[in-house]
Amino acid sequence: MSTDNARPNDSTSKVPATKGMSLTQDAWRRLRRNRVAMVSLWTLVVICVLAFFTPLLPLQAPDFTQTSLQYAEPIATPFWLPTLELDTELIASTPEAVAQLETELPALETALRQADQQFDRADAALTDDLTQEQRKEALTTEQARYDDARFALRQKQAEIQDTVQQPYRKLGFANLGGLSRWMVQMRFALFGNRSINSVCGRDLLGRDMLSRLFWGARISLIVGLVATIVSLSIGVTYGAVAGYFGGWVDDAMMRLVDILYSVPFIFVVIFLITILGQEDVADELTSMGIDRITVFFFVVGAIYWLTMSRVVRGQVISLKNELFVESARSLGAGQARIIFLHLLPNLFSVVIVYLTLTIPRVMLFEAFLSFLGLGVEPPDVSWGLLANEGIKVITPVKIYWWLILFPSMALGVTLLALNFLGDGLRDALDPRLRDE
Amino acid sequence: MPLDARNLFAITALVLLLAAIVWATMGTALPPADFTFCNGTEVKSFDPAIVSGQPEGNILRCLFEQLTQWDPETLEPMPGVAESWEISDDQRTYTFHLRDEARWSDGSPVTADDFYYAWRRFLGPRTAAEYAVLAWYIKNAHSYSLGGSGISPGDAVEVELNLPVDATNTLRGELLHGKLISVENADDPESRTFLIEIDGQQQRFDPADDQDAVGQPVTGTRWCRQVLLDFREVGVEVLDSQTLRVTLESPTPYFLQLVGFYPFSPINRKCLETHGSPGWTKPDSIVANGPFNVLFRRIRDRIRMVKSKTYWNRDAVRLGVVDALAVDSNSTALNLFMTGKADWIFTVPPAALRIMLEQDPPRNDINPSPYISSYYYMLNTTRKPLDDVRVRKALSLALDREEICTVILGAGEMPAYGLVPPGMVGYEGQQCAAADPEEARRLLAEAGYPEGKGFPRMDILYNTDEAHQTIAELIRKQWQRELGIQIKTRNEEWASYLSSHRQMKYNVSRRAWVGDYLDPSTFLDMMVTGGEQNNTGWSNPEYDRLIKAAAREVDPEQRMQIFRQSERILMDELPILPIYFYVSKNMVKPYVRGFYNNIQDTHPVWAMWIDRDHEGPNEFMKGRP
């Protein structure tokens, strides 16, 4: 019954501070004693490592469709399946081809710049009293020339991309970054054309579920992590400041939170995704390297800080009347010092718990958006997308259990591990436990 | 105090919870309906003039009856409110004789005036009827429905004067009739002024809304609501209370079928003018003339209808109470059907459909059958590289339509190589070339993209829906496989998807069209230059000429020949890539009788009845082994 039994009653807490036992070191020792937390930690580490090294694993390509194998059930024999071979000769020849193509770029860029200048000059030469329509009419040739130049440049850029990606694309990979390409090459060097058979079954288009799970992990994890960190940094700072200062500062800051809270964020997301999904905007963004997922990070990050700030504020309010804050204040500590050195460490357990709750929520929100059709876009995959595809084919007449079980398990295990790790961290980090 | 407050807090919460449960369970359980069907999304309105869409159609066919009705199986027009009709020799004048016993639900007789009134309203610019285009076959109806833009000097016009702001919004203002002399500021619909000669006097009229028409207009002009063609010029005429004569622009072979379509329903003037719009469509106020009356309506839940006591042919209606459930999700609808809570559903999730069709012994409640509807991809021909016909052809040749139909759809959909679906009497569709990847690659290389390298980044646009998504995915893969080009897919919600079409902000986009009547024109008319459904930017003068010629052609054989020529042009130029022709996906319980598959997938509820003792296949299962 008593909680004291569960508490590690070891000697570390009695080590004098002068020995330089820092908070983190101490916490780490405590955490290592918590078996559940350590298992969770290792699970997460394994998942993250696997996700990171996915291109290196002997998996089938995630976007390789074989409609003849539509809805094939999980199968483990034979364990190895021969798949397509990477065309190494083609890859070897790409740098040269790319270099060749790149020499043509500057000319096209210059042409585009000239067309742009021409357009500006022609535009400036027009008198001011023309209507929008008339201006457009007068500039038709310049506009067309500019469009052509831009099209030519884009085409060349696309050609370079295509030359680089072609060998991988043929196999059924989505666009790969430099590191991933290297890893895929290594994978073929290591394992040849052997791939693990579809031990998790296949989907509607006959794509291998196992590799989709792995590739989906990359996106799901990144979405959860990045968005949470964005929201965390905003929320904690905001909440701590509001709670600590109290009075009108608190009032004003919390009213802002209330107002933001009262904006149903599903709207915000739908709005932003539709506005940013508009062809011309999306075009512009893609050329700047921003895709829907990046947008998603920031939108979600900017939404989820609200709860965090509210909880932190609540804790700070009840903490700031505590003795240790009073004493720090009486010792003349500055306000920033009090907030960041004295209050924040005390918030750690709350923050950690909320972190472990927020990552799942973000990942679930991503799944919810997939449910509405606003989530990750093919050929990319995420666990939410897979779960949604799985649930859509569940009907009273036939259940393709592997399509729903495996993505749910992947999500479930990850979030379970996150939660248990969070608990362990909380126990390890709680300074009040440490005082004992 | 704190302790009391705490207790109070807890007690309040508990009481609220209890109250909620009591309230929820108290809701009187409804007596079950005789027949229940899942009617898709929430119905927009009961006003026949302003709606379009399948769910609305199912309800309005129950509530209203038009001059003709469609035979539930063959869709041939048969007598409705009109008990007989005559067609003039030049096939441009139809005289309808209304039956004496036709009654409104308030007991009053249905007369030719009710049709005249309803059709005028249907065409009136202020009604903003989406389907008004269907009435443009009537003489001068098009000009009338365009309002101020549809008239030119010399025309007989009517001027509708303003009413007080607080007048019932369905009342018409006082009408003045005269002759249009001239229009000032004709280019700008916002600030037009009309000079009209009325009883020999010239007057100027400035159209304005009632609330804007309060001040004194510029001297010498009068406010009015609108100026439009004199409705007496339109080919609708009441000969006597039981006789209506309609004159058409040109012979329209399917006109009898057209007037059986729900936008041509009569409207009870008294009801409309008493309650105003949209108040008159409330279940308590609506007066209609169909086989069923609406009892109540719960948003996103159900519409309950009961057999009308005043309908002239009430003895033929065998269902007493009918429920139309508003169920958006296909899976939910299927669940309801499987648990016996619904007797008819008209969409089935593709994954389940395939399994059910393969079940052994064969199911006795599913029977897909073709209907006139095309699924196709539009190509934006104003953009590079889709402006190049070789690229469009390459895309078409690289498509494996068979794979799409067998792998994804699997209900017996037919691969489409033309726009017009089979089933049009006297018409054979023109086709584009079948899959030929080799030729496709050659054409693409010829257009400057060998092995697809350098092909611009493009996406396939579709509206959010599972089936569209999978098709887009597979087509993306097919093009990548055969042509080496990289395409993405992009989904948008219905509203933004449509506006992307209208602004032509897309490269390739999914589209479907359901024929409104049995004639190739319902498909081919779309693609004329600037046509409202032609969002491809494609324009071909010869095509436009042919479509115009077909509208004037009296000889049916000749007419079909012209249509064949025009579809040939379409399939050579390929501004659209036909993908497949739909099949209907109804599931109907074996005890439902009087439900027929037909090529418009239209199923009037009045023809159905429940026969639980029935053994063997019902009408719906006809033709399925």
Next chain:
Amino acid sequence: MIAFCVRRAMWMVLTLWIVFTATFFLMRAVPGGPFDGERALEPEIEMNMKRRYNLDKPLPVQYGIEMWNYCRGDFGHSFKMGDYTVNQVIAEGLPISITLGLLALGFAVTLGLLAGITSAVFRGGWADVLLMLVATIGVALPSFVVAGICIIFFVFLIPLFPAAGWGELNQLVLPALCLGAPYAAYIARISRTSMLDVLSQDHIRTARAKGVGPVRVVMVHALRGALLPVVSFLGPAIAGILTGSLVVEQVFAIPGLGSHFVYAALQRDYTLAMGLVMLYTVLLYSMNWIVDISYAVLDPRVQLK
């Protein structure tokens, strides 16, 4: 207290105004209008449609008209369901969402608190691990998955409940369970964490030292402190539940506000979306208000300002 409430009410008006303004302009900035039917409308017809909904007027004028209507409590007609005013839609949908929400909430609070306290008291034991496992699974699975699986199990494999619909008691159970599950799990986790916090504090140890029984310590002394974070979570949770989870309402075809809400947003039903946003705002605001008051009731250290 009264001063607090008055000030809060004033803030609420301000909030509503800001939300109104933001939503108004945001909605009009989004591509796609209410009249983008499948058939393009004749310009004349489209102008008439726009006039009917005042969309032909300059934006500031529309804003003014709309605001005046809202002040009178008239939310206008729904664009997409022409037969209904927004007020009618709310009047039909809100009671359903409230009933469903209260049931879900009752379920969530009861089960959540029970699980949270049990697992805090038996920290580290198998009960703790098991309960937290179940709670985590509740959080870890998307609600559409939970609902889909529930239907397969409890409708088809073991035919206990109907698949969908609204009005009878047995139609309520599954959706309420599915809607409440994630909240129950959150509450279990939060209450466990805060319970552990409280259990380690001085006054609990003092109470124990004084010989107060373990059950009394937990139920009377510790519970009060542990409720605080739960209550602060309830604010958003209630509002979230009340306006209805879209997924649950859609899967079970329940005509609550949740489905109205998202359909309105996705279909650009300006007026309905706007009305529901405002309703949601009021609800959320009041919930936060109540939370703050209950904070003060439950924790004497916090004063209402």
